[in-house]
Amino acid sequence: MADRATAPGSTPLRFSKMHGAGNDFVVLDLRGGRAPPTRALCRALADRHAGVGCDQILTIEDAPDTGAVATYRIWNSDGSAATQCGNGARCVAAWLVRDGAAGEGGFALASPSGRHDAQPLGDGRYRIAMGVPAFEPARIPLAGFEQADTYTLQADGGTVAFGAVSMGNPHAVIEVADVDTAPVAALGRWLQAQPAFPDSANVGFAQVVGGDRIRLRVFERGVGETLACGSGACAAAAVLVRRGRIGRRATVALPGGELEIDWPDDAAGITMAGPAAFVFEGEWLA
Structure with a gap:
């Protein structure tokens, strides 16, 4: 591999490969305080030849406030951090429903750009509140x-x-x-x-x-x-x-x-x- 996720002898890093309308992600469960990925690890995971292959890496983490089921962060394929990802938010919502952390009713997610309400629609579809556009x-x-x-x-x-x-x-x-x-x-x-x-x-x-x-x-x-x-x-x-x-x-x-x-x-x-x-x-x- 082009990079190592863990030290020799430590627990392998589990991931889910997901996509929203073709925008694809590697989803990592970092709840419980696990460290975020390094830039090198993001690049290695995103590599479509030597890695898993994805546009972005999504990390699911403990929510800082009680109003959200979880928080998520977004890492681009070059290792830089992003602040918003609508397709990623839907994938995080689906991942949390499958995990049992969120129910089939509406729930909130926390992200670098703020809180987003998520609503399962059935048949693998989700609605996400994306906030008010800012034109200033x-x-x-x-x-x-x-x-x-x-x-x-x-x-x-x-x-x-x-x-x-x-x-x-x-x-x-x-x-x-x-x-x-x-x-x-x-x-x-x-x-x-x-x-x-x-x-x-x-x-x-x-x-x-x-x-x-x-x-x-x-x-x-x-x-x-x-x-x-x-x-x-x-x-x-x-x-x-x-x-x-x-x-x-x-x-x-x-x-x-x-x-x-x-x-x-x-x-x-x-x-x-x-x-x-x-x-x-x-x-x-x-």
């Missing part, structure tokens, strides 16, 4: 701009227009005519590196199909393009709702599956519903 540049963070529905930056190929919002993590949303031909990797990587995004950003490329449907591809910071991004789906819907391009209930079709987004009004939180699936169980051996 200082909260995204987006540097050097006054708040607007659309921002522009100059690139070698011309002007890049985008919306920006925080869903507990920073997002840029670029509307395109066709997501299949969008320069997702090149433009996503370029925008992430701009000083306007001091904490980088998840870059979404959104194609409006109709008033209640969009197609989306997302280039995630610390990961690259993923098959799905739950917070990115919420961000794209929020930006497009504010522009009047779609209604407040919409289906977001990503390469790995579909998510249902509902934003009742500007002051309300967005909810996201979609699948959470178990793939296999395993042990990372010393």
Whole structure:
């Protein structure tokens, strides 16, 4: 293996491989005070050739407050920490229900971006409360701009227009005519590196199909393009709702599956519903 999870002779690190609409995770149970993974271990676990393979690692930990069933943290495939992951939240919710720590009724999860209410919907689907979108540049963070529905930056190929919002993590949303031909990797990587995004950003490329449907591809910071991004789906819907391009209930079709987004009004939180699936169980051996 490219890295070791435990010292020789110690207990192997058990994990669950899961995915939400193709956005895949290695889930680690760290309740009871077990140490979080190192950056090297995250990279080794995420390696799709020599490791388990995943977009992100999710660690389930003891909740700091009595209102949540558990807390979870998110680690990108490059070992950096993330603050929000909607698809991951659904997988954590499903894992806790299977574990018996959470029931089939609604329950709360704690995350780096705050509390999220989770609701099992049956058939492996969960609804997650994702919070109120934040459009103020200082909260995204987006540097050097006054708040607007659309921002522009100059690139070698011309002007890049985008919306920006925080869903507990920073997002840029670029509307395109066709997501299949969008320069997702090149433009996503370029925008992430701009000083306007001091904490980088998840870059979404959104194609409006109709008033209640969009197609989306997302280039995630610390990961690259993923098959799905739950917070990115919420961000794209929020930006497009504010522009009047779609209604407040919409289906977001990503390469790995579909998510249902509902934003009742500007002051309300967005909810996201979609699948959470178990793939296999395993042990990372010393």
